[in-house]
Amino acid sequence: MAAAQKSGLDPKKIETVLALFKDAGHDLVNPPILQPADVFLDLTGEDIRRRLYLTQGTDGTDLCLRPDFTIPVGRQHVASGTAKLPAAYCYNGPVFRQRPDGLGEIPQLGAESLGRTDTAEADADLLALSDRALDAFGASGMAIRIGDEALFAAVLAGLGLPNVWRRRLRDLFGETDKLASAIDRMAGDNATDDDSRDVRLGFLSALEGADPAAAHAVVEDLLSIAGISAVGGRTPSEIADRFLEQAALASGARGHDQAAKTLRAYLALKTDGEAAVQALRDFSASNKLDLDAPIAAFERRLSALTAKGIAPSRLTFAAEFGRRLDYYSGFVFEIHASSGAIGGPLVGGGRYDKLLTLLGAGENVPAIGFSMWLDRIAASIEGTS
Structure with a gap:
């Protein structure tokens, strides 16, 4: 009623x-x-x-x-x-x-x-x-x-993309603007001179290829110094996983022009x-x-x-x-x-x-x-x- x-x-x-x-x-x-x-x-x-x-x-x-x-x-x-x-x-x-x-x-x-x-x-x-x-x-x-x-x-499975990109694009399915932006980024179409983005990509580049345990420790230490115990319900460990995924995406954000076109x-x-x-x-x-x-x-x-x-x-x-x-x-x-x-x-x-x-x-x-x-x-x- x-x-x-x-x-x-x-x-x-x-x-x-x-x-x-x-x-x-x-x-x-x-x-x-x-x-x-x-x-x-x-x-x-x-x-x-x-x-x-x-x-x-x-x-x-x-x-x-x-x-x-x-x-x-x-x-x-x-x-x-x-x-x-x-x-x-x-x-x-x-x-x-x-x-x-x-x-x-x-x-x-x-x-x-x-x-x-x-x-x-x-x-x-x-x-x-x-x-x-x-x-x-x-x-x-x-x-x-x-x-x-x-x-x-x-x-996605037929395009030969790295697993990290397949997972990222599938996660964004249904978010039309975000998915389009990610595809642009995958093809290297949205380069920018934004300083904050350069700093972020620099941090991600430093993480990319690092030992996962060491990368986790770095991110968790930074969050601890900032006094952050959780963000959006995610633990420091989960946030570290997210940073590592972003690092992999940043390092593989070019060379997929044909996949993006398809x-x-x-x-x-x-x-x-x-x-x-x-x-x-x-x-x-x-x-x-x-x-x-x-x-x-x-x-x-x-x-x-x-x-x-x-x-x-x-x-x-x-x-x-x-x-x-x-x-x-x-x-x-x-x-x-x-x-x-x-x-x-x-x-x-x-x-x-x-x-x-x-x-x-x-x-x-x-x-x-x-x-x-x-x-x-x-x-x-x-x-x-």
């Missing part, structure tokens, strides 16, 4: 949508609002990390108000120890993210599906379920945007669902990359979506599109108001096949889910009424 009041939506419609989720086999759960902060600092993107509401327990443990539901639901599933797979959950309640204006308490509904091995059908089921939920709220025919981090990873061509791909498969095949052939497996998976997903009543013509595939949460690993989607007048998606979701293992599961668990932003849905309905 409280979520309905804060969202501006009819409580009866929220109950209707929850019933829709339950009919699809999702059990209603309510994970704790207070969560261990280190999990979110490690597994969410920079955008979420800097917007956490942080506090501390009496024992000194760093805590935060949950900024999303996916990680708390996953933690609850793993902690139960007896939950069988496949499993499916739904939820209704607030998440908390600091905002420059307005309250940081955001009402959300959502659903998660864990352990299904029929990947294409699971992807289609969750996207179709979110679309039906929007219909139940009275927000029909909204624009659907899709992307696929697995395709981007396959392109990446820019891939990230520029944008088409509707009907033309997406052929566009990907043409790109693969022209750049002599083996993308047969991820393209086949992409095509199976489109067929499964069509079988669920979502025509490819409703979809926009953008190769650069990734969602700004580090745990996403494959197919991602967002549903936006057709008018474009609402800032941000009404629905956001995707596949996160590695997350539950990172949360302590004893085996890999394929998983996909989505969240619905109830305040945005209410605003979109009001704007069309």
Whole structure:
């Protein structure tokens, strides 16, 4: 009821949508609002990390108000120890993210599906379920945007880049401007005379090639002299690892012009669902990359979506599109108001096949889910009424 009041939506419609989720086999759960902060600092993107509401327990443990539901639901599933797979959950309640204006308490509904091995059908089921939920709220025919981090990873794998660059670029997928800047840097296109940058690169050059233990000691000593024990939840050791990675990036920031050109061509791909498969095949052939497996998976997903009543013509595939949460690993989607007048998606979701293992599961668990932003849905309905 409280979520309905804060969202501006009819409580009866929220109950209707929850019933829709339950009919699809999702059990209603309510994970704790207070969560261990280190999990979110490690597994969410920079955008979420800097917007956490942080506090501390009496024992000194760093805590935060949950900024999303996916990680708390996953933690609850793993902690139960007896939950069988496949499993499916739904939820209704607030998440908390600091905002420059307005309250940081955001009402959300959502659903998660864990352990299904029929990947294409699971992807289609969750996207179709979110679309039906929007219909139940009275927000029909909204624009659907899709992307696929697995395709981007396959392109990276075929370019012969050093591992440190592959990891860095994949970490930035979905951060369009930062990714473009990193690609420019990889190709040596953004040289600058900025003195502070020269000093930083000088420090990184001194670290590059150094014995890792000695480099760690240098960085930790510098932080200790400055009186810094942690930055953004990262320990001095983790900060030292980051400096060493930056040193490796700085030393290998030239000589990858052709790889940069190929990446820019891939990230520029944008088409509707009907033309997406052929566009990907043409790109693969022209750049002599083996993308047969991820393209086949992409095509199976489109067929499964069509079988669920979502025509490819409703979809926009953008190769650069990734969602700004580090745990996403494959197919991602967002549903936006057709008018474009609402800032941000009404629905956001995707596949996160590695997350539950990172949360302590004893085996890999394929998983996909989505969240619905109830305040945005209410605003979109009001704007069309």
